[in-house]
Amino acid sequence: xxxxxxxxxxxxxxxxxxxxxxxxxxxxxxxxxxxxxxxxxxxxxxxxxxxxxxxxxxxxxxxxxxxxxxxxxxxxxxxxxxxxxxxxxxxxxxxxxxxxxxxxxxxxxxxxxxxxxxxxxxxxxxxxxxxxxxxxxxxxxxxxxxxxxxxxxxxxxxxxxxxxxxxxxxxxxxxxxxxxxxxxxxxxxxxxxxxxxxxxxxxxxxxxxxxxxxxxxxxxxxxxxxxxxxxxxxxxxxxxxxxxxxxxxxxxxxxxxxxxxxxxxx
Amino acid sequence: xxxxxxxxxxxxxxxxxxxxxxxxxxxxxxxxxxxxxxxxxxxxxxxxxxxxxxxxxxxxxxxxxxxxxxxxxxxxxxxxxxxxxxxxxxxxxxxxxxxxxxxxxxxxxxxxxxxxxxxxxxxxxxxxxxxxxxxxxxxxxxxxxxxxxxxxxxxxxxxxxxxxxxxxxxxxxxxxxxxxxxxxxxxxxxxxxxxxxxxxxxxxxxxxxxxxxxxxxxxxxxxxxxxxxxxxxxxxxxxxxxxxxxxxxxxxxxxxxxxxxxxxxxxxxxxxxxxxxxxxxxxxxxxxxxxxxxxxxxxxxxxxxxxxxxxxxxxxxxxxxxxxxxxxxxxxxxxxxxxxxxxxxxxxxxxxxxxxxxxxxxxxxxxxxxxxxxxxxxxxxxxxxxxxxxxxxxxxxxxxxxxxxxxxxxxxxxxxxxxxxxxxxxxxxxxxxxxxxxxxxxxxxxxxxxxxxxx
Numbered sequence: 001x002x003x004x005x006x007x008x009x010x011x012x013x014x015x016x017x018x019x020x021x022x023x024x025x026x027x028x029x030x031x032x033x034x035x036x037x038x039x040x041x042x043x044x045x046x047x048x049x050x051x052x053x054x055x056x057x058x059x060x061x062x063x064x065x066x067x068x069x070x071x072x073x074x075x076x077x078x079x080x081x082x083x084x085x086x087x088x089x090x091x092x093x094x095x096x097x098x099x100x101x102x103x104x105x106x107x108x109x110x111x112x113x114x115x116x117x118x119x120x121x122x123x124x125x126x127x128x129x130x131x132x133x134x135x136x137x138x139x140x141x142x143x144x145x146x147x148x149x150x151x152x153x154x155x156x157x158x159x160x161x162x163x164x165x166x167x168x169x170x171x172x173x174x175x176x177x178x179x180x181x182x183x184x185x186x187x188x189x190x191x192x193x194x195x196x197x198x199x200x201x202x203x204x205x206x207x208x209x210x211x212x213x214x215x216x217x218x219x220x221x222x223x224x225x226x227x228x229x230x231x232x233x234x235x236x237x238x239x240x241x242x243x244x245x246x247x248x249x250x251x252x253x254x255x256x257x258x259x260x261x262x263x264x265x266x
Numbered sequence: 267x268x269x270x271x272x273x274x275x276x277x278x279x280x281x282x283x284x285x286x287x288x289x290x291x292x293x294x295x296x297x298x299x300x301x302x303x304x305x306x307x308x309x310x311x312x313x314x315x316x317x318x319x320x321x322x323x324x325x326x327x328x329x330x331x332x333x334x335x336x337x338x339x340x341x342x343x344x345x346x347x348x349x350x351x352x353x354x355x356x357x358x359x360x361x362x363x364x365x366x367x368x369x370x371x372x373x374x375x376x377x378x379x380x381x382x383x384x385x386x387x388x389x390x391x392x393x394x395x396x397x398x399x400x401x402x403x404x405x406x407x408x409x410x411x412x413x414x415x416x417x418x419x420x421x422x423x424x425x426x427x428x429x430x431x432x433x434x435x436x437x438x439x440x441x442x443x444x445x446x447x448x449x450x451x452x453x454x455x456x457x458x459x460x461x462x463x464x465x466x467x468x469x470x471x472x473x474x475x476x477x478x479x480x481x482x483x484x485x486x487x488x489x490x491x492x493x494x495x496x497x498x499x500x501x502x503x504x505x506x507x508x509x510x511x512x513x514x515x516x517x518x519x520x521x522x523x524x525x526x527x528x529x530x531x532x533x534x535x536x537x538x539x540x541x542x543x544x545x546x547x548x549x550x551x552x553x554x555x556x557x558x559x560x561x562x563x564x565x566x567x568x569x570x571x572x573x574x575x576x577x578x579x580x581x582x583x584x585x586x587x588x589x590x591x592x593x594x595x596x597x598x599x600x601x602x603x604x605x606x607x608x609x610x611x612x613x614x615x616x617x618x619x620x621x622x623x624x625x626x627x628x629x630x631x632x633x634x635x636x637x638x639x640x641x642x643x644x645x646x647x648x649x650x651x652x653x654x655x656x657x658x659x660x661x662x663x664x665x666x667x668x669x670x671x672x673x674x675x676x677x678x679x680x681x682x683x684x685x686x687x688x689x690x691x692x693x694x695x696x697x698x699x700x701x702x703x704x705x706x707x708x709x710x711x712x713x714x715x716x717x718x719x720x721x
Contacts, residue, residue: 067605067608067609070608072532098609098610099611102609105609107602109602109606110606111621112625121610125620179610
């Protein structure tokens with residue numbers, strides 16, 4: 001198949017690859033879900049993974065922080081590099097990897113603890129904060145960057161599960177950025193949210209892209225068009241096309257991509 | 267839409283509607299039948315429970331009161347022939363003082379305390395010729411020890427008269443309460459005719475009172491003095507076992523469940539272990555008793571009849587239940603919580619202990635407490651490790667010989683003094699059930715409290 005790769009997003013000079021997937025193949029038992037994909041996540045870019053259900057985009061996303069390790073019978077071949085280091089190397093601790101490559105899930109999943117404890121959890125287990133005041137600052141900073149501070153500053157010790165869906169998702173984002181990750185993986189972060197909450201999260205993604213490398217799986221092509229610099233189209237476990245987002249949506253190179261984005265199947 | 271075939275359309279619609287109405291009636295009828303069956307079965311179960319509790323309460327509550335005889339007792343210096351109570355002398359070694367005290371206690375023990383009782387009864391009815399053995403038969407045996415202990419505590423009683431309330435003999439209690447057929451011939455009565463007459467006379471004159479049976483709760487079992495036999499020894503023994511089960515079965519069971527559920531790699535061995543744990547939960551309890559006797563008593567040489575051994579045996583029994591309940595509680599925790607924790611860079615252990623276990627805790631505690639309560643009611647395994655021995659003392663440690671509530675019920679149920687111990691047995695059941703209901707209440711309270719915290 002005709003695969004176009006690594007076209008530079010407009011406006012970025014000499015982009016550096018933050019993460020690189022090299023010939024990645026993922027198996028669930030006998031079933032091969034990802035059939036040999038090469039893809040680079042550039043520094044400070046937002047890259048959207050789109051494609052029909054079951055095309056493997058979520059599986060591929062979860063390979064970047066080894067969340068697939070937790071699935072029984074899931075096996076990965078090929079290499080994934082973070083700043084040139086193999087994330088499956090013996091000296092790469094998975095705890096360290098996940099501290100550097102954070103993740104936000106499809107369904108908001110705050111811990112059933114207070115808002116404060118949700119955000120403070122990462123810094124606490126990784127020993128990032130020096131003292132109570134430092135931890136407070138870190139929590140406030142993360143909540144501010146997630147655009148949630150003003151809404152929750154008076155009830156930091158109320159349960160995180162008591163927030164609305166959109167607030168919960170932003171809390172999960174705050175929780176993820178509280179450990180200062182380098183890459184944030186988002187697995188359909190807005191699919192359980194209403195349009196207003198979605199807009200807020202998308203705004204947040206745009207802001208976060210200044211500092212973080214973000215990979216986002218989405219079912220909404222409008223969302224991909226709104227938030228991402230590049231878009232990758234997946235089909236049946238293969239990467240069909242990856243290009244600058246406006247190019248993918250205006251001049252798709254592949255017939256499958258075109259069929260998908262014009263809504264002929266999905 | 268084509269509205270031309272209106273008439274045929276209408277009739278077809280009517281047909282559908284009437285058919286719907288028919289099936290709807292059938293569905294409603296089926297639902298009503300099912301609900302009725304449900305209500306009936308719940309009602310039946312409730313009736314059984316009420317019947318059970320009703321009959322136990324009806325039989326057991328009378329045992330909380332028992333007959334005692336009110337009469338003045340004169341601490342006669344002619345009968346209590348003892349020196350003055352020893353006082354510690356200056357410069358006296360403690361050993362010497364102890365020796366003198368023991369000697370004094372010996373004097374007390376040699377005094378004829380029964381004679382005080384005889385005189386007390388004879389004083390009430392000076393015109394009658396009451397034989398000492400008849401007077402003494404009125405009181406339970408422990409009364410003479412009670413008098414001696416009263417005197418030992420306060421030697422100043424010598425020469426004084428006290429209005430006392432003394433526990434009647436079990437047979438007197440039975441006779442007075444009509445628990446034995448009064449028309450039976452002498453040979454079949456448990457009390458001699460003069461004693462029966464005396465008891466009736468005392469009651470007619472208002473010397474017999476039904477008093478709260480504090481002996482039931484304050485004493486251990488007794489053979490020589492059945493009226494003062496109590497549950498305290500068995501109760502304390504059960505509490506020791508409860509503590510042992512809580513300390514052994516709960517940590518081990520919860521730990522095993524956490525490992526199996528959260529850490530163990532899926533393999534054929536783990537599957538085999540799982541199947542066997544489930545099977546263990548169904549093993550008859552008496553088998554655990556045999557295992558306990560072989561393992562703890564024969565091999566580890568632990569003492570027989572000890573609550574420690576009983577607790578260990580019950581722990582073995584409770585373990586599978588604790589493990590199964592804990593695993594169910596862990597499985598009920600949504601996987602998204604584990605994912606969230608792992609994605610934050612928590613290690614597996616951190617994910618489990620920071621997030622999964624706290625969420626599962628209400629279920630874990632409920633399961634554990636119910637398993638413990640259930641094992642506490644077990645009798646069969648305790649019989650095999652000698653806890654059915656007659657023990658007249660309250661155990662001071664889990665290594666002392668002891669009985670248990672469930673075993674005490676078993677022993678009293680088979681007591682030869684049937685018409686007195688029938689009520690005591692039911693009373694012991696009430697105590698055991700109260701203990702279990704309190705444990706279950708604790709479980710419910712803990713669950714509610716922990717659940718309310720975040721939801």
